[in-house]
Amino acid sequence: MIDIQLRTVNVTRYVTPLREGGSMPAIAEADDDFLYVLKFRGAGQGSRALIAELIGGEIARILGLRVPELVFSNLDEAFGRTEPDEEIQDLLKASVGLNLALHYLSGAITFDPTVTKVDAKLASQIVWLDCLLTNMDRTCRNTNMLLWHKELWLIDHGAALYFHHSWQNWEEQAKRPFALVKDHVLLQEASELETVDEDFRKILKPEHFQAIVSLIPDAWLDGENVFETKDDHRQAYAKFLEIRLAHSDIFLKEAQHAREILI
Known part of the structure; x- marks a missing residue:
């Protein structure tokens, strides 16, 4: 039996949005002190985009291609309350729970x-x-x-x-x-x-x-x-x-x- 594991991190700080395409990912910091590109389940394509990201990324990794580490990222209900941007605040509220994130490749x-x-x-x-x-x-x-x-x-x-x-x-x-x-x-x-x-x-x-x-x-x-x-x-x-x-x-x-x- 093949065992594939993903770590789970808790998002601690919303750093900046990446306004690319319709999914509005963001750079965020987690409780392991690493930065991640966070993909939200509350974004336009919803959970399906996260499923495709998970499946595609892990198949690529099995085939020996380079993909940043994927992690489950937990977003607490109270996380976005102080966010001044209403669009981002709505996105955070819609994404409470498990999301998906990729390790941020600084300087890439x-x-x-x-x-x-x-x-x-x-x-x-x-x-x-x-x-x-x-x-x-x-x-x-x-x-x-x-x-x-x-x-x-x-x-x-x-x-x-x-x-x-x-x-x-x-x-x-x-x-x-x-x-x-x-x-x-x-x-x-x-x-x-x-x-x-x-x-x-x-x-x-x-x-x-x-x-x-x-x-x-x-x-x-x-x-x-x-x-x-x-x-x-x-x-x-x-x-x-x-x-x-x-x-x-x-x-x-x-x-x-x-x-x-x-x-």
Whole structure:
């Protein structure tokens, strides 16, 4: 049995908002004295974005890619009472309880594809991961990658697994190609997709998916009427990933075709 653990921290200080996109993450300090990029369950996409962040980040980590440490971050009911900004105060009130945070990489800079070139293997690994996760948000406009100590780090997988915003025909969606790969910022460099597919299929196991989805807090699964139980809900995520991995040749061919057009 594979065991994956996430630490839980208590948020002690709201430092500053990061007004990027619609989710309004923030830099916050926790009771372990570290700074984190805090993702709120009360933000626009709600708990689904946190679930996608958790699943995407931990799968990336299993595959050997660099992702900041993910932690559960507990927000106390009294935390936002002194916040003068009404929009932020409402967000904090709506996010009481468990949220998700990424360790803040102090001094990191946003990856710029015109400045930094990524080698073919790493580019192929990241493209393959985003095809598995159906992550639409790794484009030239918004790379969601950072350079920290001269190494490439992946952040923000909240837009992945977009099928879960409706759950309509989700088992069929698991077998579909990922057409949006054509806009991936690293597609042109991803010349080793076939080798990466072979390597990653050997690494990822159903037990990994089970271990990750078991981490999803009950509170993040509230309000979903598609499933009889919350465990059924978790198992649907695991099943989607298992099906998608088993049919990786579908999204692999789509990525290769999109790359041929691009180059």
